[in-house]
Amino acid sequence: MKNFKLTIQYDGGRYKGWQRQSGNNDTTVQGKIENVLTEMVGKNVEIIGCSRTDAGVHALCQIANFKTTKDFTETEVMTYLNRYLPQDISIIDVTIVPERFHARYNAKDKTYLYKIWNKEYTNPFMRKYSMHVEKKLLLDKMRNASQYFIGSHDFTSYSNAKSKKKSMVREIYSITIDENEGFIEIRIRGNGFLYNMVRKIVGTLIEVGLGEKEAETIPSIIESKERVQTGRMAEAEGLYLEKIEF
Template sequence: MKNVKLTIEYDGTNYHGWQAQSNAKTVQGTIEKAIHGLTGEKIAITGSSRTDQGVHAYGQVANFFTNSNIPPERFSYALNRMLPDDIVIKKSEEVSMDFHARYCSKGKKYRYLIYNNSFPSAIYRNRAYHISHRLDLEKMNRAIEFFKGTHDFSAFRATGSSSKTSVRTIFDVSLTSKEDLICFEVSGDGFLYNMVRIMVGTIVDVGMGRIEAEDIPDIIESLDRRRAGRTAPPQGLYLVEVYY
């Protein structure tokens, strides 16, 4: 038996999230179906992150155990011939038997795109969050600095999270813009349910003047979800990389 690690890119527009469901098309379910067609084995793959409906990934990581004699590095080529165009296996490789895509992760990096223009974009309608109000990037850049470090992020945690602790460490944050696209990137040792999307909703409120940048530390310390901004929509979110 071998343990195979997959690095996966996907457009989440047409899927009900990552996690396999009996009554809906998901990324995990689609890949498992392809593996079954390839090997004849009924395999459950383990993903590093359970991305929501509409969320995308450049570097989702998953692993599965197989008795197939297909060389691990060839799974990517074989699966890509069977998968739809909006899911691509970028790399497949054999890893140690104790590797677990979720529990071995030491951190993740996410990207969120905002399309800041008076009119929506046909091209980015499933790729970015449209904001018609002109955002103040200087204020937003001041705000994101307060996310760095180790904090209890209860105020940025959606209900339904099963995490035992809401303390997380943010390694780095950045905010850049090119023409009408604003790119927010954040890396940390882990993220709570909808944490990145709530961060984005909060800095958007800063950019619109609804929240002051200097209020972010108080919002974090309050541990009160009602103090933070709205939850930004899923289509602007991308899982960029998983650290091991």
């Protein structure tokens, strides 16, 4: 039995997220990859993804793994996948790893990147890969506000997860906010993220940067565990899964 680790990049614009959905596998990134692997192996293949990115969200470094008894090489798997996958999904590395490796359970932390085009005019080349905010954002205020999210918290307020049976506690290790040639780049690193959590945190930071919300209200929003308190949610197209550590 071989266990293959895949490093994947994708433009999530036309997909309903990473996770396979019942009925039509052609609408998700996981489904697309599994369809190609199934053709290669000759029977159904299930891959395990590290992070379940939402509809429209992109990945610079998604990690997945699958197991097979077939004696393929790393090069054969990579070549076959890139030949038959659509051009908005690329396999940039394939490695044979120990059989116990699990893409989701072995991940120690993840980093998400959010891109904001912060000019009064649109960026025609990045309009599908960033959120446009016309009014100048006050970065010092956003950086101050970001510190309230650092640490372990129950992030029920900052999630749209349907089930509350599992723990909603997550730990944020760091948040950095940088300006780069018209783009505001927000990086959020943590041990895991709930459904829509990053986009809702970024939405709050944008509101603070626009002067629509005071940073000091964030602790009470977190403590309330009421989703209606969080306000706007940033658009999906600006979000990227950037890095995963094992």
